[in-house]
Amino acid sequence: MSDAIKMKEAHFPGRAPIDAYGNGGFRFADMSHRGSIVCVPSGIYGIEMKAPVPEMADMQHILDEADKIEVLLVGTGENLLRLPQNLRTLLHNKHISADTMSTGAAVRTFNVLLAEDRAVAAIFYAVE
Template identity: 25%
Template sequence: MQLQKDSNPALNTVTAYGDDYLEINRVRFRTAVSFTPEGPIRSLELVSPADIDAALLRGLVGLQDTHRDPLAFLDDAPPTLPPGAPEVVLIGTGSRHTFLPPAVTSALLALGIGIETMTTQAAARTYNILMSEERRVLALLLPGDPEP
């Protein structure tokens, strides 16, 4: 399905999708991908939403794994986000909507980064809208059916 007639070549735009592919900037991908409006499109070796874990999400957002002092919650300063961190992470789980376990999403939610899971088609449309509104959005999209 064609999503958008004209695209800004400076921004990553989902231009089409099908049952087993995604097209970003008119380049077809048959693997899971992660991208923001600006920057590289990363192919990921994910087959289903069950392959998504907290470490992957933290890495995509740019959070460093650090060991915090167990009493750090007593400090007034909240944890800081890396420069350019997304406001929201959209996760397209294929042709079926699948929620992620709270253990996978809790670290980002605690930092104020929204996480939305939906079908990949819905996530692609939502990404294009948020990107066109100049929102800081990160998409992680799995093509096709997540079930074997």
């Protein structure tokens, strides 16, 4: 038996509204997570985003569940930033409407769409 500690990917299995954001993380479902997150139909996952705009590697959970997603909200930190053309094209080809906005606005919009039981997903860049 190995003495090595195995780290599991941070994951909440299910859909939940975001209760709070800031201080470098998020609160949801009576839990907290430090860092950025992606919310898809199968759950909420912690991700290591290098910058406020997602890269292709940050999109894996979205692509894995693309057939269950109609709207993708992208919270780009404190400022509104645009998705790169390659990601906009990829999402368009998957029939996913992508909207970028500040993380705060994206969290609020996500919670409304989730309450309406819409096919929504989100990537939120953590803000201090």
